[in-house]
Amino acid sequence: xxxxxxxxxxxxxxxxxxxxxxxxxxxxxxxxxxxxxxxxxxxxxxxxxxxxxxxxxxxxxxxxxxxxxxxxxxxxxxxxxxxxxxxxxxxxxxxxxxxxxxxxxxxxxxxxxxxxxxxxxxxxxxxxxxxxxxxxxxxxxxxxxxxxxxxxxxxxxxxxxxxxxxxxxxxxxxxxxxxxxxxxxxxxxxxxxxxxxxxxxxxxxxxxxxxxxxxxxxxxxxxxxxxxxxxxxxxxxxxxxxxxxxxxxxxxxxxxxxxxxxxxxxxxxxxxxxxxxxxxxxxxxxxxxxxxxxxxxxxxxxxxxxxxxxxxxxxxxxxxxxxxxxxxxxxxxxxxxxxxxxxxxxxxxxxxxxxxxxxxxxxxxxxxxxxxxxxxxxxxxxxxxxxxx
Numbered sequence: 125x126x127x128x129x130x131x132x133x134x135x136x137x138x139x140x141x142x143x144x145x146x147x148x149x150x151x152x153x154x155x156x157x158x159x160x161x162x163x164x165x166x167x168x169x170x171x172x173x174x175x176x177x178x179x180x181x182x183x184x185x186x187x188x189x190x191x192x193x194x195x196x197x198x199x200x201x202x203x204x205x206x207x208x209x210x211x212x213x214x215x216x217x218x219x220x221x222x223x224x225x226x227x228x229x230x231x232x233x234x235x236x237x238x239x240x241x242x243x244x245x246x247x248x249x250x251x252x253x254x255x256x257x258x259x260x261x262x263x264x265x266x267x268x269x270x271x272x273x274x275x276x277x278x279x280x281x282x283x284x285x286x287x288x289x290x291x292x293x294x295x296x297x298x299x300x301x302x303x304x305x306x307x308x309x310x311x312x313x314x315x316x317x318x319x320x321x322x323x324x325x326x327x328x329x330x331x332x333x334x335x336x337x338x339x340x341x342x343x344x345x346x347x348x349x350x351x352x353x354x355x356x357x358x359x360x361x362x363x364x365x366x367x368x369x370x371x372x373x374x375x376x377x378x379x380x381x382x383x384x385x386x387x388x389x390x391x392x393x394x395x396x397x398x399x400x401x402x403x404x405x406x407x408x409x410x411x412x413x414x415x416x417x418x419x420x421x422x423x424x425x426x427x428x429x430x431x432x433x434x435x436x437x438x439x440x441x442x443x444x445x446x447x448x449x450x451x452x453x454x455x456x457x458x459x460x461x462x463x464x465x466x467x468x469x470x471x472x473x474x475x476x477x478x479x480x481x482x483x484x485x486x487x488x489x490x491x492x493x494x495x496x497x498x499x500x501x502x503x504x505x506x507x508x509x510x511x512x513x
Contacts, residue, residue: 125147125167126476129169139154142156144177151472172480176483181212182216182454183432184462185220185279185407186219186405186407189219190202190204191223191411194413199424201426206243206507214433215492216245216247217246220233220249220317221233223253234261247274253280256291256296265299269312277315279315279318283296283320284328296333300316312463327358342368348372350372350388371435372407373434385439389453402452404432408432475495477493
């Protein structure tokens, strides 16, 4: 058992100064002046006075096996390592495959998700990659979601992008239907994570699929909405009509500060977009290719999972948002979208994924996943199997 004493709790709503009792990997009790009569060998008491206690971050779009290759084989990006998650305060990850569905396979994706979970965090994944028809593990999206524990939805499916398979609205609707049924029958989210490129179509294919079928808007989760100014404004409209939009925190374009996720969050709230309709993901380990006006490859960057924490921090420090509003896009909101019911909040009965933050710098003093310390007193206690501790 672990008892966190006198921390300022953001659950993500502000609960004030509280104690949190953790046992069996879950939050057992949140209250004031908690006292437990237990043997010292069974109870660890941690003084969290002067620190913020928040939920662990959820990163719903990560290329855990690596991504890329737009600049040929030598540009395939490296896989995600556990230490990067810990240092970023990310305790839950959802893996995806992007452009390359040939050398990046579903078998490897599921195996990597299992490995990260065994190493100490919670890891899930999506079925498929950019292209339609979707390459699945079992031969069916519905079967993948129903029968494979780690698979919770579909994606990332690319539209409005010269690298996509140029799917029709009917094809997009059909895979969304199969993903939805798989989710309903297995108690999983079943959402379709949709990569939105810089093409002129923007969100029109999703709108067409929604308009011509009975599939609800909530079945689609478009990402990279902060790619361009035009797409951002289209995303605001989409969110006001009930959809959830995702801002990508990794970027190689420092010339567009107005499109940083923290800034876009502030702009969205100023435009009366409900905070519940916004998420952040890092696109970590994904390639961030640059193309010229004729779509020729000219350079490449790599997404960083640390960017998720950086943008949450900047939402508070640079944009002046409340801690609650800064946290929700990376905690409570993605947990709801993905139906990860044990995640995203500090609440009795939920998984003990907890961050201890310095309120002045918003740096991490502690990271706990499922009731176990991954970082404590500012020192990482655990690394990946083949990383140096």
